[in-house]
Amino acid sequence: MTHRARSATRSGGDPRQAETHCPYCALQCGMVLRETGDRVEVLPRQFPTNRGGLCQKGWTAAELLDHPDRLTTPLVRDPATGELRPATWAAALDRIAADIRAVQTGYGRDAVAVFGGGGLTNEKAYALGKFARVALRTRHIDYNGRWCMSSAAAAGIRAFGVDRGLPFPLADLGRAETLLLVGANPAETMPPLMRHLADQRERGGRLIVIDPRVTATARQADLHLQPLPGTDLAVANALLHIALTEGLIDKDYVAARTTGFDEVRRTVAGYWPAEVERLSGVPMADLEATARALGTARSAIILTARGAEQHAKGVDTVSAFVNLALALGLPGRPGSGYGCLTGQGNGQGGREHGQKADQLPGYRKIDDPAAREHVAGVWGVDPDDLPGPGVPAYQLLESLGTPGGPRAMLVFGSNPVVSAPRAALIESRLRGLDLLVVADFLLSETAALADVVLPVAQWAEEEGTMTNLEGRVLRRHALRQPPPGVRTDLAVLTELAARLDAPASFPADPAEVFTELRRASAGGVADYAGVSWERIDADEGVFWPCPDPDGPDTPRLFADSFATPDGRARFQPVTHRPAAEQVCVDYPLHFTTGRVLAQYQSGTQTRRVAALRRAAPGGFVELHPDLAARLGVVEGDEVRVASRRGELRAPARLTPTIRPDTVFAPFHWGGAARANSVTSDATDPVSGMPEFKICAVRVEKA
Ligand code: SF4
Numbered sequence: 068m069t070h071r072a073r074s075a076t077r078s079g080g081d082p083r084q085a086e087t088h089c090p091y092c093a094l095q096c097g098m099v100l101r102e103t104g105d106r107v108e109v110l111p112r113q114f115p116t117n118r119g120g121l122c123q124k125g126w127t128a129a130e131l132l133d134h135p136d137r138l139t140t141p142l143v144r145d146p147a148t149g150e151l152r153p154a155t156w157a158a159a160l161d162r163i164a165a166d167i168r169a170v171q172t173g174y175g176r177d178a179v180a181v182f183g184g185g186g187l188t189n190e191k192a193y194a195l196g197k198f199a200r201v202a203l204r205t206r207h208i209d210y211n212g213r214w215c216m217s218s219a220a221a222a223g224i225r226a227f228g229v230d231r232g233l234p235f236p237l238a239d240l241g242r243a244e245t246l247l248l249v250g251a252n253p254a255e256t257m258p259p260l261m262r263h264l265a266d267q268r269e270r271g272g273r274l275i276v277i278d279p280r281v282t283a284t285a286r287q288a289d290l291h292l293q294p295l296p297g298t299d300l301a302v303a304n305a306l307l308h309i310a311l312t313e314g315l316i317d318k319d320y321v322a323a324r325t326t327g328f329d330e331v332r333r334t335v336a337g338y339w340p341a342e343v344e345r346l347s348g349v350p351m352a353d354l355e356a357t358a359r360a361l362g363t364a365r366s367a368i369i370l371t372a373r374g375a376e377q378h379a380k381g382v383d384t385v386s387a388f389v390n391l392a393l394a395l396g397l398p399g400r401p402g403s404g405y406g407c408l409t410g411q412g413n414g415q416g417g418r419e420h421g422q423k424a425d426q427l428p429g430y431r432k433i434d435d436p437a438a439r440e441h442v443a444g445v446w447g448v449d450p451d452d453l454p455g456p457g458v459p460a461y462q463l464l465e466s467l468g469t470p471g472g473p474r475a476m477l478v479f480g481s482n483p484v485v486s487a488p489r490a491a492l493i494e495s496r497l498r499g500l501d502l503l504v505v506a507d508f509l510l511s512e513t514a515a516l517a518d519v520v521l522p523v524a525q526w527a528e529e530e531g532t533m534t535n536l537e538g539r540v541l542r543r544h545a546l547r548q549p550p551p552g553v554r555t556d557l558a559v560l561t562e563l564a565a566r567l568d569a570p571a572s573f574p575a576d577p578a579e580v581f582t583e584l585r586r587a588s589a590g591g592v593a594d595y596a597g598v599s600w601e602r603i604d605a606d607e608g609v610f611w612p613c614p615d616p617d618g619p620d621t622p623r624l625f626a627d628s629f630a631t632p633d634g635r636a637r638f639q640p641v642t643h644r645p646a647a648e649q650v651c652v653d654y655p656l657h658f659t660t661g662r663v664l665a666q667y668q669s670g671t672q673t674r675r676v677a678a679l680r681r682a683a684p685g686g687f688v689e690l691h692p693d694l695a696a697r698l699g700v701v702e703g704d705e706v707r708v709a710s711r712r713g714e715l716r717a718p719a720r721l722t723p724t725i726r727p728d729t730v731f732a733p734f735h736w737g738g739a740a741r742a743n744s745v746t747s748d749a750t751d752p753v754s755g756m757p758e759f760k761i762c763a764v765r766v767e768k769a
Contacts, residue, residue: 085546086112089125090186090526091667093232093409093536094257096121100129100527100546107132107527107546115607116237116535120259124667127676131525136509136675138522139552151520156554156562159519163477164566166502166518167203170475176204176454179502180463180473183210183422184480185411186668188531188543189595190580191556192413193428193587194573195479196421198560201446202569206454207473209424211481213460214488216414217754218381219371219407225382226389226637227398228630229592230430231538231611232415233406234398235623241266242402244364247275247357249299249388250374250760251408254283255664260408261287273364275357277302278374279659280689280731281724290356296659296729296761298347299375301643303387305343306358307335307394313355315362317396324399324629327638331390334640346643348726362395366402373410373661377759379749383641393636399625409536411668416534419593419611420584424457428584429591438591445587446571459755461488461748468499475502479556484512485669486734488757490743491713506556511671512737523556524549531577532603537622539608540598589614592630646761647749650728654710654763656694657729660742670735683733686717686740690766691727695719698766705769708732710762713744716769730766734759 083102088095097114098121100107107129111121131137141159142151154162170178181199183192192210199208220230227234240246240263253260264274264287276288277299285291294302310316311332321328340351361367369392375384385407392398392405409415420428431438433456443450457463464487466472476497487493497503497516505514506521514520528549534540549555554562557575564573574580578600589596597613597620613620628634650657665682667673674680688706690698700706706719708730715732717740725731734742747762 085527085544087527087544087546088533088541089121089412090128091124091412092257093412093414094260095412095533095535095541096125096259098125102546116537117259118262120262122258123665123679123682124673127678129527130676131509131672132527134509134675137550138508138510138520139550140522142520144518159521160562160566163502163504163519164563167475167567170501174474177206178474179203179205180207180467180476181205182460182463182476182478182481182483183208183417185210185212185215185414185417187413187417187422187480187556188529188533188577189413189416189420189540189584190531190577191479192417192422193420193584194557194560194580196426196428197446197571198564198573200421200453201448201571202564202567202573204452204454206424206457207463208422208457209460209463210417210422211460211483211486212411212414212418212423213755214486214757214759215373215410216376216407216418217459218376218751218756219385220418221382221754222385222389223407225386225639226393227625229624230418231624232409233537234625235404235406235537237263237537239402239404240264240368241270243267243272243366243368245273245275245360245367247277247361247367247369248284249277249369249371250376251370251372252278252282252284252661253408254287256410256662257408258664273360275360279726279729290353290360292349292353292357293726294347294349295726296657297378297646298643300380300384300387300641301338301343302347302349302354303384303391304335304338304641304643305340305354306361307331307387307391308338309340309355309358310362310391310394311335313358313362315358316394320396321394325393325636325638326633327640328394330640331394331638334642361391366400367395367397368403369397369405370408372408374760376756378761379647379751379758380644381751381756382753383639386639386641390638390641393638398636399627404625413533415536415538416532416540419534420588424459424463429588429595430593431591441590442587445583448570459750461750461755461757464493464496465748467496474500476500477504477506478513479506482511482513482669482671484516485737485741485743488743488746488759489712489748490741492748506559507671508553509671509675511669521559522553523559524553528553529555529577532581532600534611535608537610539610540595540603541608542600542603647758648711648747648761648763650763654765656764656766658708658710658745658762658764659729659731660734660746660759661731663733663735666733666735668735674735683735686715686732686736686742687720688715688717688766689720689722689725689731691725692721692723693727694730695721698768700768706766707769708745708764708766710745710747710764712746712748715740715742715744730764
């Protein structure tokens with residue numbers, strides 16, 4: 068066992084209180100839920116990631132438990148009126164099972180798809196993957212984590228042989244002499260994380276931010292590089308070029324711990340800082356200062372997030388920063404390294420246990436015969452009966468209802484009508500399905516289109532585990548039972564599997580599911596075999612891999628070797644290329660999307676919280692005042708942002724913190740302000756991640 072400080076147990080014996088974690092982002096801040104009278108109070112809790120801090124989303128999370136919009140009965144669409152009408156659970160589940168059978172009889176097993184989410188617990192993500200492969204025997208399962216983390220995941224596997232967002236505890240950030248954040252805005256997305264950056268500053272550390280916008284995080288930086296969207300890769304190659312020119316490379320590390328550097332050296336030789344300045348707009352002096360700050364520091368950490376990832380070249384962009392980190396000898400060195408800031412609450416665990424199209428539990432590959440045999444053995448089925456890999460999320464959604472594509476889909480914990488790129492097309496695809504089932508606790512925009520809506524439990528009403536951005540497995544503790552009429556996602560899968568005569572068991576008890584998950588993940592990359600709920604409670608979480616119940620967990624990876632066959636990290640030669648869509652006469656501006664402090668993801672939950680709605684009541688379009696003047700737009704004017712795929716309308720917000728050639732809109736809202744009506748459907752060829760961060764638009768006063 069490690070010797071991290073012991074945390075208190077579930078409730079300290081008080082049944083009206085539970086120690087758990089926030090339901091939202093991957094920081095998974097520790098919190099206490101307490102029933103006081105007729106309301107649930109949220110109190111912050113000391114935990115290594117949040118150190119007693121919470122953001123406004125966390126403080127207000129319990130408001131949804133008794134929200135009037137809460138779904139408490141299944142809804143089934145009446146074929147005569149087209150309305151969603153209350154139904155019994157038996158009727159709703161019977162209807163789903165009958166329709167699945169009819170679709171699969173008529174069109175084959177792959178005609179039914181499953182779409183999951185990065186907010187589902189490990190137990191649910193695991194059970195959903197098993198349900199798709201064993202109960203439905205469809206290859207079509209994927210999840211909204213494709214929108215969020217998949218490019219860094221692919222780049223991590225390519226370089227290190229393993230994808231764990233942070234290969235070190237978050238507290239290491241405070242010890243980095245230089246910290247480079249690329250396309251990350253934790254001051255707005257994960258405010259308590261800034262406590263670690265404050266530590267770093269107090270110790271004399273230097274913060275450098277690369278972001279096209281002057282974000283709240285960028286304002287706190289010692290140096291802010293503000294590149295044109297889509298040019299991060301060139302910036303990274305220029306930084307490595309400078310590091311080479313100035314003799315900052317850690318030659319011993321490169322020789323002893325890596326392969327492939329010579330080709331990368333040849334590639335970056337062409338990235339002259341002056342040329343990259345012309346391409347990206349980042350002054351050469353700032354490129355040089357950044358390379359020196361990283362290359363001369365005793366300890367340095369490079370972190371990437373969605374800004375680097377959400378491009379059609381997102382994997383290569385992340386690889387360019389990983390190359391830089393490797394050349395400087397950072398990964399595996401104490402207080403140094405490369406990491407990725409995961410976004411969704413269980414973005415890490417949700418991509419480890421089988422809801423990805425190409426994956427089996429334990430981060431195994433579904434096309435690996437040994438992996439199929441192991442997992443099929445745990446599930447008690449023939450490995451030959453497991454389907455092969457499916458397709459990434461966008462390709463899956465785009466194919467719905469098309470010839471050869473799925474004709475039915477089950478959605479758990481996701482709202483693609485708001486969150487998917489080219490959302491108007493995806494909405495029409497969903498409308499065209501023979502059967503759309505959505506399990507949610509609120510009527511999201513996607514649920515509103517469904518044939519059957521299943522009301523499921525919220526985070527404070529269920530037990531389970533989440534894996535945070537550090538790869539630390541955490542316990543989610545229930546404060547109370549779900550309200551009458553509401554069931555857990557696991558119970559839904561149990562019922563459906565029984566109706567579909569699934570040849571394996573689907574327990575509704577999360578503890579039983581976790582025990583099975585441990586066996587299924589044993590020996591895999593993300594090995595949870597030694598993780599027990601008791602150990603998590605006793606030890607402030609457990610870092611995977613943890614293969615042995617009596618052995619240590621792994622807070623830090625790569626100290627001695629990487630998870631590649633030869634133990635060495637692999638450099639990847641990568642080159643800049645333009646965004647999939649270029650600005651032109653008709654669409655002369657760059658469009659980019661992101662988040663705001665008081666809203667979360669597609670907003671289904673946070674848009675219904677009164678305090679958050681007051682803080683961030685609706686969508687907006689951020690424009691530079693010079694651009695606004697050219698367009699004849701003043702603050703608050705409604706503007707129309709149009710791309711080749713659609714348009715959004717929202718009030719203009721004028722700010723000098725954005726480039727005059729770029730406009731920004733947050734993606735939390737549906738309807739007219741839906742940012743994803745505009746976004747590009749280009750995806751990264753390796754990760755399948757959409758290019759949310761750049762497309763070409765025109766803007767006019769509406
Ligand atoms: S949303 Fe994220 S940063 Fe905010 S309280 Fe929840 S876990 Fe913490």
